[in-house]
Amino acid sequence: MFKIQTLNKIAKCGLDNFDEKYEISDTVENPDGIILRSFKMHDMKVGDNLKAVARAGAGTNNIPVDEYAKKGIVVFNTPGANANAVKELTIAGLFLASRKVTEAVDWAKTLKGNGADVGPMVEKGKSAFAGPEIKGKTLGVIGLGAIGVQVANAAEALGMKVIGYDPFVSDYVTLHLPLNDNTKGLVNAELLENANDGIRILNFARGELVETKALLEALESGKVASYVTDFPSDEVIGVKNVVAIPHLGASTPESEDNCATMAGKELVDYLENGNITNSVNYPSCSMPRSGDLRITIAHLNKQSMLSQISSIISQHGINIDNMINKSKKDYAYTIIDASGEVKDEDIHAIADIEGVLKVRIIK
Ligand code: MLT
Secondary structure (H helix, E strand, C coil), X not given: CEEEEECCCCCHHHXXXXXXXXXXXXXXXCCCEEEECCCCCCCCCCCCCCCEEEECCCCCCCCXXXXXXXXXXXXXXXXXXXXXXXHHHHHHHXXXXXHCHHHHHHHHHCCCCCHHHHHHHXXXXXXXXXXXXXXXXXXXXXXXXXHHHHHHHHHHHCCCEEEECCCCCCCEEEEXXXXXXXXXXXXXXXXXXXXXXXXXXXXXXXXXXXXXXXXXXXXHHCCEEEEEECCCCCCCCCCCCEEECCCCCCCCHHHHHHHHHHHHHHHHHHHHHCCECCECCCCCECCCCCCCEEEEEEEEXXXXXXXHHHHHXXXXXXXXXXXXXXXXXXXXXXXXXXXXXXXXXXHHHHHCCCCEEEEEEEC
């Protein structure tokens, strides 16, 4: 029986991946696997039994990915599963950035109570909310992953000229890249200074990609004509020409189902077969099952690991039917399908090799 802890509400179709071999709840203790959406795991203590974490979504900045890699815990995400949902809201963002829709709607609400005068008041006041069409304008897309590519194609179909990011010539810029040490504060004072005057910026990726102080100054001076963000902060809410949406990019039933289904499948295939697909801290590594049992080893990507592992296997008289090894940056993963009896001591001998982080036997 595997134990799965849910840290957020997960769509039913995702939970349906776990059959009677699984116990799933938000309170289960010392789980084998965790499935979550945006729960922040950085301050959470995890048990020794934890083998994998599956994020139903793209960004993994709510998970201590590197720390888990060191413990041999594989972190999965669901690239592309919410791309269409985020693309659609980004396209809406292009119009919101242009046409002052949110300000205009707020203003229209203030006309309530004016009876038959509402019509004439609308016609008199509406010129304050005019804004340009997007057709023929230039959109710079930063980050051409699953979401960025879809946004680029849709914007082109709407008549925009789409380029890889170039602040000198873009009328609009949209961010579609993960938050990490290299991308934090990417949109800063220096970049904004060099940007096209009146640029409109869309951020459906992560709030911290943009330095708030620099952005506020650029909005104030008119350098930035509007900022549409899916990540409201206290500093930007209510600021003129900011449209702050409460992180709705992936909030569609379709996207929630796609993400939960993909995350559930990844977790099940890892727990039952040791196969890795779409991990952010370990390499993709899968093979069909053969032999009597499978040994999986998460280890550092350094010299002579494989020779040490295979030498122990042969010393213990285990017959290898099939084997695969893959690496990703500092980490590597080996799957060995074997026949015959494998004892606990064989596994301890592999686990004792320096650089081995986690060993599992899957029967
Ligand atoms: C993502 O990272 O997948 C999106 O921002 C949506 C989410 O955080 O759930």
